[in-house]
Amino acid sequence: MAEEKKLMKGNEAIGEAAIRAGCRAYFGYPITPQNELTAYMAKNMLDKKRVFIQAESEVAAINMVYGAAATGTRTMTSSSSPGMSLKQEGISYLCGADLPAVLVNVARSGPGLGGISPGQGDYFQATRGGGHGDYYHMVFAPKSVQEAADLTYEAFDLADKWRMPAMILADGLIGQMMEGVVLPEERDLASLPEKPWAAGQGGGPRHVSSCILVPEELEAAVRVRFARYEEVRKAETRFEEVNIEKAELVFVAYGTSSRVALGAVELAKKAGMELGLFRPISLWPFPSARLAELAAKGKRFLAVEMSMGQMVEDVRLSVASSAGAGKADVQFYGRCGGVIPSEEEVLAEARRILGK
Amino acid sequence: MANKGKPVVDRERCKGCLLCVRSCPVKVLGVDDSPNSWGYYPMRVIDETKCIACGNCYTVCPDVAVTVWKL
Amino acid sequence: MELTYGHPKSLKPIQTKYCPGCGHGVIHRLVCEVIDELGVQERSVIMNPVGCSIWADLYFDFDSVQVPHGRTPAGATGVKRCLPDHLVVCYQGDGDLAAIGTAEIIHAANRGEHFTGIFVNNAIYGMTGGQMAPTTLIGQKATTAPYGRDPGEAGMGYPIRVCELLATLEGTRYLARGAVNTAANTRKTKQYIKKAFEMQLRGEGFGLVEILSPCPTNWAMKPGEAVEWLEENMISFYKLGEVKNTIDAASASPATKEATR
Numbered sequence: 001m002a003e004e005k006k007l008m009k010g011n012e013a014i015g016e017a018a019i020r021a022g023c024r025a026y027f028g029y030p031i032t033p034q035n036e037l038t039a040y041m042a043k044n045m046l047d048k049k050r051v052f053i054q055a056e057s058e059v060a061a062i063n064m065v066y067g068a069a070a071t072g073t074r075t076m077t078s079s080s081s082p083g084m085s086l087k088q089e090g091i092s093y094l095c096g097a098d099l100p101a102v103l104v105n106v107a108r109s110g111p112g113l114g115g116i117s118p119g120q121g122d123y124f125q126a127t128r129g130g131g132h133g134d135y136y137h138m139v140f141a142p143k144s145v146q147e148a149a150d151l152t153y154e155a156f157d158l159a160d161k162w163r164m165p166a167m168i169l170a171d172g173l174i175g176q177m178m179e180g181v182v183l184p185e186e187r188d189l190a191s192l193p194e195k196p197w198a199a200g201q202g203g204g205p206r207h208v209s210s211c212i213l214v215p216e217e218l219e220a221a222v223r224v225r226f227a228r229y230e231e232v233r234k235a236e237t238r239f240e241e242v243n244i245e246k247a248e249l250v251f252v253a254y255g256t257s258s259r260v261a262l263g264a265v266e267l268a269k270k271a272g273m274e275l276g277l278f279r280p281i282s283l284w285p286f287p288s289a290r291l292a293e294l295a296a297k298g299k300r301f302l303a304v305e306m307s308m309g310q311m312v313e314d315v316r317l318s319v320a321s322s323a324g325a326g327k328a329d330v331q332f333y334g335r336c337g338g339v340i341p342s343e344e345e346v347l348a349e350a351r352r353i354l355g356k
Numbered sequence: 357m358a359n360k361g362k363p364v365v366d367r368e369r370c371k372g373c374l375l376c377v378r379s380c381p382v383k384v385l386g387v388d389d390s391p392n393s394w395g396y397y398p399m400r401v402i403d404e405t406k407c408i409a410c411g412n413c414y415t416v417c418p419d420v421a422v423t424v425w426k427l
Numbered sequence: 428m429e430l431t432y433g434h435p436k437s438l439k440p441i442q443t444k445y446c447p448g449c450g451h452g453v454i455h456r457l458v459c460e461v462i463d464e465l466g467v468q469e470r471s472v473i474m475n476p477v478g479c480s481i482w483a484d485l486y487f488d489f490d491s492v493q494v495p496h497g498r499t500p501a502g503a504t505g506v507k508r509c510l511p512d513h514l515v516v517c518y519q520g521d522g523d524l525a526a527i528g529t530a531e532i533i534h535a536a537n538r539g540e541h542f543t544g545i546f547v548n549n550a551i552y553g554m555t556g557g558q559m560a561p562t563t564l565i566g567q568k569a570t571t572a573p574y575g576r577d578p579g580e581a582g583m584g585y586p587i588r589v590c591e592l593l594a595t596l597e598g599t600r601y602l603a604r605g606a607v608n609t610a611a612n613t614r615k616t617k618q619y620i621k622k623a624f625e626m627q628l629r630g631e632g633f634g635l636v637e638i639l640s641p642c643p644t645n646w647a648m649k650p651g652e653a654v655e656w657l658e659e660n661m662i663s664f665y666k667l668g669e670v671k672n673t674i675d676a677a678s679a680s681p682a683t684k685e686a687t688r
Contacts, residue, residue, distance in 0.1 A: 024509070025505065025508060025509055027505070051508040051509065053504065053508070053538070055501065055534070056530050056531070056533075056534035057530060059498065059501075059530075059531075060498065060501040060504075060530065060531050060534065061501075063494055063495060063498035063501035063502050063505070063531070064501045064502070064504050064505035064508075065505060066492075066494055066495075066498075066501075066502050066505060067474075067492060067494065067501065067502035067503060067504060067505020067506040067507075067508075067509070068505035068506070068508065068509045069505070070492040070502070070505070070506060071505075071506055071509040071510050073509040075505070075509075089495050090495060090498070093494065093495050097493075199472055199490035199491070199492055199506070199510075200470075200472055200490060200506070200509070200510040200513055202469045202470065203469075204469075204489060204490045205484075205487070205488055205489045205490050205491065206490050206491075207484040207490070207491045207493070208490075208491070208492045208493065209475075209484060209491070209492075209493035210493065211481060211493050361431070362428065368442070369442050371442075371446075371447035371448075372447055373447035373448035373643070373650035373651075374650065374651060375448055375650050375651065375654060378651050378654075379609070379610050396447065409431060410610075411431065411432040411610075412610040414432035415432070415453075415610040415613050415614060416453065416607075416609070416610050416613060417452075417453070418443075418445060418447075418448060418449055418450065418451070418452030418453050419442060419443060419445075419452050420434050420435075420438070420440075420452075420456055423430060423432055423433050423434065424430075424431055424432040425428045425429065425430050425431065426428070426429050426430075426431040427428055
């Protein structure tokens with residue numbers, strides 16, 4: 001019986017997708033705008049006799065994730081910007097111990113307490129690694145409730161496959177809005193991947209640790225991990241393109257701001273202007289190669305973000321590596337503080353750049 | 357009167373903290389006058405015949421450098 | 428001739444990196460003796476914290492999970508909740524537990540988590556070279572309390588009695604404080620550890636054994652002086668014994684009754 005479409009809040013769709021993906025241990029802490037996710041997990045994880053804990057802090061929650069992940073259990077935590085900041089040390093440890101886990105950031109405006117409306121100012125933290133040391137982890141940015149569910153569901157497989165955390169970088173709008181969603185089917189818990197490295201299987205001892213005190217040994221371990229990052233880059237880079245071929249100017253935007261940019265593309269079409277959208281879905285690995293190709297073809301870019309400009313730097317880096325380096329024009333338009341740009345103002349900026 | 361026990365020290369493992377010497381109720385243990393390869397002066401069994409196999413030395417030793425055999 | 432006091436099977440037979448006279452070595456052995464006696468080496472997991480005992484995974488011959496400083500109880504929660512039939516030992520020093528990890532230990536205890544805390548109280552930060560710890564005594568010197576801990580003028584606060592602090596939480600079932608400065612105290616401490624591990628294996632909520640332990644290097648004393656200093660100064664402030672025990676009355680196994688007579 002095919003799964004029928006349901007009207008669901010983004011936060012809850014993420015929770016349901018995680019449960020269907022075989023998440024057996026969830027650790028959360030209250031923070032707006034992701035509270036519905038924690039509440040959803042409380043009810044549904046306990047109903048299924050799986051582990052649910054409301055931890056005493058986001059710091060404790062990420063370390064509970066670490067403990068669960070160390071036993072090979074599929075595990076997840078969710079939070080929002082300030083809470084994600086508290087988790088960065090734990091995330092660095094997860095990466096340093098090659099532990100799979102799913103991390104959901106329903107981002108809000110900052111810095112500091114900031115506000116509780118949607119924001120994209122956590123891009124650097126998510127894609128550069130907000131903790132200490134050389135590491136990265138996968139970051140996927142959904143633009144809809146459907147994509148939030150699909151990416152969360154797949155994140156568990158990708159985290160296990162590559163032995164590293166996978167982050168879903170949504171925002172308050174995606175978390176709070178309701179949209180139709182077709183949920184993935186329930187995964188059979190008995191068929192989850194084997195994890196010979198995990199603690200608690202007997203026949204050990206197995207040591208889950210990120211502590212390597214001999215410099216050359218730590219360097220070797222980091223280099224092995226970075227070689228794996230290259231494999232992830234080749235295998236998991238994802239993006240979507242709309243009307244790129246004919247576009248005089250290509251918006252580059254992810255998540256909520258990509259919906260606004262798409263609206264501007266449609267408005268422009270009505271006014272006889274050809275604009276395009278390049279939407280990164282994986283923020284790490286960032287789709288640099290494809291952007292470089294487009295730049296080499298002479299495309300011009302306008303990055304649109306709900307921040308003062310963070311992803312734009314990756315666009316500039318990507319374009320700089322293209323054949324026609326330096327020629328390609330990368331502009332930026334952003335609102336922050338939780339303000340969501342309108343399609344009209346984004347279109348007006350495109351007109352200003354194109355002099356139309 | 358034959359001793360009831362026999363402490364055996366692992367000279368290399370011992371770090372010379374000598375907590376065992378202090379804990380021995382029959383003063384069977386002492387200090388070696390030549391260091392081990394780490395430079396520690398390890399414990400030396402001075403008079404095994406008086407050992408009563410109480411195991412105090414083993415109990416306080418932080419390095420399991422001394423084991424006790426019951427005769 | 429029969430070996431009566433020999434090396435525990437679950438403790439690797441190698442020399443440790445701990446300083447001469449350090450209590451960690453004794454405590455590691457006690458944990459392993461009890462694990463051998465309970466026959467659970469194959470299903471034991473040690474959480475090794477950040478501090479001197481970060482070396483734990485070199486010495487315990489069973490699975491280990493190393494977590495950020497202070498987060499050991501949170502890590503242990505994750506491990507135990509996913510491995511309910513395993514013996515999970517949350518091994519911590521006083522900086523890890525009573526300073527940076529205070530929230531984690533209090534809430535793990537308050538949730539009645541089913542792992543067992545082994546809390547090594549040596550009244551100082553060891554690994555980092557002798558700073559004042561939450562358990563440093565009034566007047567005791569440390570690199571960050573050069574004239575001795577002073578709660579008044581310098582506002583360095585007071586030493587924290589962890590067992591008593593946790594005893595107020597309903598989630599805690601067994602809290603005992605031992606010491607490893609004498610053979611007698613060490614044997615008593617082993618009984619507390621055994622009771623706490625047995626309680627965990629019966630699935631009876633949160634237990635923790637606090638163990639006063641000498642740190643000759645950072646107390647700037649010879650090992651012999653350190654165990655005496657501990658006797659004269661720490662034991663009067665940190666009273667030894669079972670601070671809280673709600674299990675004996677309920678269902679202690681005959682073995683523990685006999686052992687603790």
